[in-house]
Amino acid sequence: MRQKGQDENMNYIDMHCDTLSEALVRGQKTAKSLEGTMVDVERLKRSGAAAQFFAMFLPQKESDRRRYQMEAGIPQLNMLLEKMYEIYQNTLSECSDILAPAYRAEDLEKNRKEGKLSAFLTIENGAVAEGKLENIERFYQKGVRLITLTWNDENCFGYPHSSHREEMRRGLKPFGKEAVSYMEEQGILVDVSHLSDGGFYDVADIMKKPFVASHSNCRAITPATRNLTDDMIRVLAEHGGVAGINFEPTFLNGNPKDTLSRVERMCDHVEHFIRIGGVECVGIGTDFDGIGGQFEIADCTQMEKLFAALRKRGISEETLEKIAYRNVERVIREGM
Numbered sequence: 001m002r003q004k005g006q007d008e009n010m011n012y013i014d015m016h017c018d019t020l021s022e023a024l025v026r027g028q029k030t031a032k033s034l035e036g037t038m039v040d041v042e043r044l045k046r047s048g049a050a051a052q053f054f055a056m057f058l059p060q061k062e063s064d065r066r067r068y069q070m071e072a073g074i075p076q077l078n079m080l081l082e083k084m085y086e087i088y089q090n091t092l093s094e095c096s097d098i099l100a101p102a103y104r105a106e107d108l109e110k111n112r113k114e115g116k117l118s119a120f121l122t123i124e125n126g127a128v129a130e131g132k133l134e135n136i137e138r139f140y141q142k143g144v145r146l147i148t149l150t151w152n153d154e155n156c157f158g159y160p161h162s163s164h165r166e167e168m169r170r171g172l173k174p175f176g177k178e179a180v181s182y183m184e185e186q187g188i189l190v191d192v193s194h195l196s197d198g199g200f201y202d203v204a205d206i207m208k209k210p211f212v213a214s215h216s217n218c219r220a221i222t223p224a225t226r227n228l229t230d231d232m233i234r235v236l237a238e239h240g241g242v243a244g245i246n247f248e249p250t251f252l253n254g255n256p257k258d259t260l261s262r263v264e265r266m267c268d269h270v271e272h273f274i275r276i277g278g279v280e281c282v283g284i285g286t287d288f289d290g291i292g293g294q295f296e297i298a299d300c301t302q303m304e305k306l307f308a309a310l311r312k313r314g315i316s317e318e319t320l321e322k323i324a325y326r327n328v329e330r331v332i333r334e335g336m
């Protein structure tokens with residue numbers, strides 16, 4: 001959505017990256033310029049991004065936290081959150097000529113007019129709410145505008161996706177239900193990526209406003225439990241919600257041994273979303289810096305490959321704009 005002529009790249013909004021966590025692991029104070037990552041602010045500037053959602057990723061299990069070199073035995077998720085928040089704040093101040101925070105749709109518009117990228121702050125794993133609405137209020141005050149309710153572990157909201165049918169059916173906990181209503185009222189987007197199917201349907205039952213699956217693909221194409229079934233896609237679309245195409249090979253390919261993230265496969269998922277839920281229900285949630293394998297789109301400066309491939313499949317400019325930008329913009333407008 002930048003001024004014409006300023007660059008040729010398609011504008012897009014990416015609903016999920018784990019770059020703050022990568023910056024922390026690398027001992028960096030900001031995400032301005034990061035070697036070897038898939039996103040940093042300097043590259044975002046060249047990428048065509050209109051907005052990037054930055055997740056504060058909070059792994060619960062000791063084994064998932066090793067890379068942060070956190071002291072053993074200390075379940076200091078809040079400490080981790082504070083460290084990533086500091087990197088986020090440092091990034092905003094160091095890159096104030098490129099990037100500005102956004103809290104609602106008006107900010108996105110204002111930043112665009114000033115020629116700046118918008119940054120949205122998110123939490124991946126609501127465990128830090130510790131079962132209290134006042135903690136969610138505290139996150140809101142910090143600028144958090146989306147919470148991915150769970151990661152891959154049980155928390156105060158509910159249960160994660162699972163390959164066990166019974167576990168997958170488990171719904172939100174009482175606090176989870178209360179919190180989802182509170183978030184809807186407050187203007188924090190509810191993100192069902194990573195959540196159990198039962199949790200998904202509870203969110204859908206509770207909410208009137210749109211919600212998102214910020215970084216999930218189609219289960220009918222790739223039977224990963226992180227992906228959405230056709231019925232879930234329909235329900236998400238009925239709510240005016242959006243799912244973001246995830247670039248992780250495991251969620252794109254049918255074969256778990258196939259670790260190449262292919263653009264054509266992304267297009268297959270986009271087309272399936274459109275077929276099942278319509279053109280309004282699909283967006284982008286790359287999961288950059290949170291995924292592993294080999295990548296045809298190796299970093300944010302190469303997003304144009306996806307848009308070019310979608311054009312080649314006969315997707316109109318109008319639809320492309322919806323996928324890249326407008327659908328998520330609509331959810332921000334209605335949900336924040």
Ligand SMILES: [Zn+2]
Pocket residue numbers: 124193194215287290
């Ligand atoms: Zn994730």
